[in-house]
Amino acid sequence: MRKYVYKRPEVFTDAITTYCGGCGHGIVNKLMAELIDEIGLQENGILVWPIGCSCLSDRYYNMDAYMALHGRAPAAATGIKRADPSKCVIVYQGDGDLVSEGMAEIMHAGIRGEKFSVIFINNAIYGMTGAQMAPTTLLGQTATTAPAPLGRIVDNSGYPVKMAEILAELPGVVYSERVTVNSPARIVQCKKALKKAIELQLAGKGMSFVEVLSPCPTGWKMAPTKALDWIDDEMTKVYPLGVIKDASKEAE
Amino acid sequence: MGKKEFLQGNQAMAESAIRAGCKLYFGYPITPSSEVPEYYAKAMIERPEEGITFIQAETEVSAFNMVAGAVATGHRAMTATSGPGFSLGQEAVSYMSAGDLPGVIVEVMRPGPGDGEILASQGDYFQAVKGGGHGDYQTLVLAPYSVQEMCELMQESFELAEKYRNPVILLSDATLAKMRESVELPGYVPQKDPASKPNALRGCGKNEPHKVVTCGDGPVQWEEFNARLQEKYKRIAENEVRYKTYNLDDAEIILVAFGSMARVCESAMKMAREKGLKVGMIRPISLWPFPDKAFEGIIGKKFLVCELNAGQMVQDVKLAVENKRDVFFYGKLGGTTPSPKNVLAEIVKLGGESK
Amino acid sequence: MKNVVEIDFNRCKECGYCIRFCPKGVLSKGEKVNKKGYYPPVVSDGCIACGTCARVCPDTAITVYRED
Numbered sequence: 001m002r003k004y005v006y007k008r009p010e011v012f013t014d015a016i017t018t019y020c021g022g023c024g025h026g027i028v029n030k031l032m033a034e035l036i037d038e039i040g041l042q043e044n045g046i047l048v049w050p051i052g053c054s055c056l057s058d059r060y061y062n063m064d065a066y067m068a069l070h071g072r073a074p075a076a077a078t079g080i081k082r083a084d085p086s087k088c089v090i091v092y093q094g095d096g097d098l099v100s101e102g103m104a105e106i107m108h109a110g111i112r113g114e115k116f117s118v119i120f121i122n123n124a125i126y127g128m129t130g131a132q133m134a135p136t137t138l139l140g141q142t143a144t145t146a147p148a149p150l151g152r153i154v155d156n157s158g159y160p161v162k163m164a165e166i167l168a169e170l171p172g173v174v175y176s177e178r179v180t181v182n183s184p185a186r187i188v189q190c191k192k193a194l195k196k197a198i199e200l201q202l203a204g205k206g207m208s209f210v211e212v213l214s215p216c217p218t219g220w221k222m223a224p225t226k227a228l229d230w231i232d233d234e235m236t237k238v239y240p241l242g243v244i245k246d247a248s249k250e251a252e
Numbered sequence: 253m254g255k256k257e258f259l260q261g262n263q264a265m266a267e268s269a270i271r272a273g274c275k276l277y278f279g280y281p282i283t284p285s286s287e288v289p290e291y292y293a294k295a296m297i298e299r300p301e302e303g304i305t306f307i308q309a310e311t312e313v314s315a316f317n318m319v320a321g322a323v324a325t326g327h328r329a330m331t332a333t334s335g336p337g338f339s340l341g342q343e344a345v346s347y348m349s350a351g352d353l354p355g356v357i358v359e360v361m362r363p364g365p366g367d368g369e370i371l372a373s374q375g376d377y378f379q380a381v382k383g384g385g386h387g388d389y390q391t392l393v394l395a396p397y398s399v400q401e402m403c404e405l406m407q408e409s410f411e412l413a414e415k416y417r418n419p420v421i422l423l424s425d426a427t428l429a430k431m432r433e434s435v436e437l438p439g440y441v442p443q444k445d446p447a448s449k450p451n452a453l454r455g456c457g458k459n460e461p462h463k464v465v466t467c468g469d470g471p472v473q474w475e476e477f478n479a480r481l482q483e484k485y486k487r488i489a490e491n492e493v494r495y496k497t498y499n500l501d502d503a504e505i506i507l508v509a510f511g512s513m514a515r516v517c518e519s520a521m522k523m524a525r526e527k528g529l530k531v532g533m534i535r536p537i538s539l540w541p542f543p544d545k546a547f548e549g550i551i552g553k554k555f556l557v558c559e560l561n562a563g564q565m566v567q568d569v570k571l572a573v574e575n576k577r578d579v580f581f582y583g584k585l586g587g588t589t590p591s592p593k594n595v596l597a598e599i600v601k602l603g604g605e606s607k
Numbered sequence: 608m609k610n611v612v613e614i615d616f617n618r619c620k621e622c623g624y625c626i627r628f629c630p631k632g633v634l635s636k637g638e639k640v641n642k643k644g645y646y647p648p649v650v651s652d653g654c655i656a657c658g659t660c661a662r663v664c665p666d667t668a669i670t671v672y673r674e675d
Contacts, residue, residue, distance in 0.1 A: 042455070042456065042457055042458070044454075044455035045455055046453050046454075046455060048321075051467075056467070058463050058465060061461075062461050063456060063461055064453040064454060064455060064456045064461050064462045064463065065453075065461065065463045065464070065465075066321065066324055066464045067463070067464065067465045067467060068317070068321075069343055069344065069347050072314070072317040075313075075314040075315075075317035075321065076317050076318070076320055076321030076324070077321060078278075078307065078309075078314075078318050078321065079278060079317070079318035079320060079324070079325075079329065080321040080322065080324060080453060082276065082278075082318070083276055083305075083322040083325040083327040083329065083446070084446070084454075087325075087454075087455055088455075104310050104311055104313070104314065105310070105313075105314055105317075108309070108310035111310075112307070
């Protein structure tokens with residue numbers, strides 16, 4: 001008699017991910033797969049993927065999917081959800097996609113209160129294109145377009161952008177939480193947040209937003225376990241963890 | 253059906269789209285196309301039984317991408333825009349063609365370049381026909397010349413977009429958009445279940461997932477992907493050429509014009525005939541695929557291409573004719589439309605003399 | 608009752624998270640290299656089948672079960 005403590009989620013295909021070892025995308029993708037199995041989202045779920053390290057993620061799921069143009073995932077998702085509100089639409093974006101190229105799209109999706117769930121992977125760098133600076137890169141953090149010794153400089157590139165707080169200001173955004181995945185306990189909290197974001201959509205409430213601080217060992221030029229530490233040592237100072245907004249009870 | 257109504261171009265076109273089953277409109281207001289989103293917004297409130305959704309997008313970039321997302325689910329959707337807005341949408345047009353997405357785009361041309369003017373122009377011919385977006389792609393481009401034709405081609409745009417799984421551009425201009433003419437509106441078109449359309453995003457359950465992916469997987473795969481797209485464009489080119497000819501049999505001078513300029517030329521042709529001048533006209537209705545065959549075999553005649561631009565369609569005419577030295581051009585920039593008398597003067601200049 | 612941790616040999620990318628977070632320290636870097644050049648971990652005695660390794664693995668390369 002065999003009793004499984006953990007098994008690979010059913011909705012996953014057999015594809016091996018293209019992510020680097022230790023990448024936070026892999027952990028979040030896994031949590032999404034677990035939730036799809038647990039809640040039963042294969043029936044009416046549509047995943048909207050960005051341009052970035054996760055752009056090929058449609059290959060990892062037996063789910064209908066749309067790989068959007070850079071930054072446009074919230075716009076495409078608006079088209080999908082407005083065409084058929086009965087679908088569960090999950091929007092997944094990285095920092096280049098959501099904060100830079102797609103700033104107008106995410107802001108206005110929040111302004112309109114589009115009833116989909118947004119998962120925002122914040123690794124403070126542009127991974128896929130080779131570790132350039134992102135709007136979320138920390139001051140002094142180095143990147144190929146913010147090289148050593150100064151790294152990101154305020155005069156040149158301004159301050160890191162706190163999307164969970166910015167979106168929380170919009171009445172159409174009913175839920176905004178920032179989480180991370182650098183320990184088992186934090187992974188549990190991340191899954192809770194993702195679950196909440198999905199449940200709010202199924203209950204027909206407005207936009208829910210989960211920002212995940214994610215390790216990028218390759219972009220940050222450190223070993224994966226060091227990257228987990230860097231999130232605590234540096235990232236959470238700029239991007240505090242926690243529920244920024246929960247207006248889900250008041251939302252109609 | 254059967255009833256004639258005196259309707260504005262933009263509004264009649266919007267009504268025709270609704271009756272074609274396009275219940276989803278995403279767009280940004282821009283003169284001279286704003287009556288289209290306004291019509292949809294009003295219909296959403298006043299005709300709730302029709303289940304219309306109008307979303308005013310933040311930019312045309314977003315609007316075109318909303319259309320792409322919506323049609324990916326098998327529902328019909330459209331946007332209408334002009335000049336600068338059309339430029340913003342080009343990335344998404346390239347994407348929709350690559351992704352086999354049947355988005356319908358109305359482009360109501362106004363003079364450019366830059367912020368430009370808000371009267372009539374045909375200066376976006378290159379952009380629409382040659383493809384303003386990146387990569388090797390094509391879209392069907394249809395150019396009506398009356399409000400009636402605009403209504404009919406509006407409905408056909410949705411059918412053709414779905415037939416080929418490719419975006420269709422309906423090319424209008426400020427004159428056609430704003431003028432009022434007597435029209436018989438087309439009827440309601442019966443709709444198929446969106447989830448039954450090819451590759452529709454619907455929630456796959458235990459069935460084969462459907463995906464919209466336009467990103468390559470290495471040069472070999474990408475060449476195959478492109479070969480398939482080229483096959484699609486070839487089928488469109490073979491089957492969807494449209495044009496009209498007028499008085500060609502004995503014509504010595506043949507006017508070539510599309511859209512509102514074709515109305516002017518039609519009148520100029522009649523005036524010329526009254527003076528005994530042997531003038532005919534070729535009116536392309538599909539600008540892509542361009543009706544090359546309309547020009548085949550016509551030798552020793554003069555073609556006078558009249559456009560509201562600096563000379564765009566004239567290049568395609570030169571490619572289509574037997575001898576490009578037979579092709580002449582009359583154009584107007586800035587937004588004023590020449591009168592039939594102006595065109596007649598050009599005909600006479602070309603050597604057309606009263607007998 | 609046997610506690611089993613199965614590591615998908617060619618899926619592992621040697622990030623080290625399972626080794627770091629195993630509460631009993633039963634995982635350590637293996638000596639065999641996989642197709643991609645990574646050294647997947649090996650499991651020694653003392654596993655309690657808590658499933659932590661499987662939950663932290665970014666590649667979902669780990670299956671954990673109890674067997675009679």
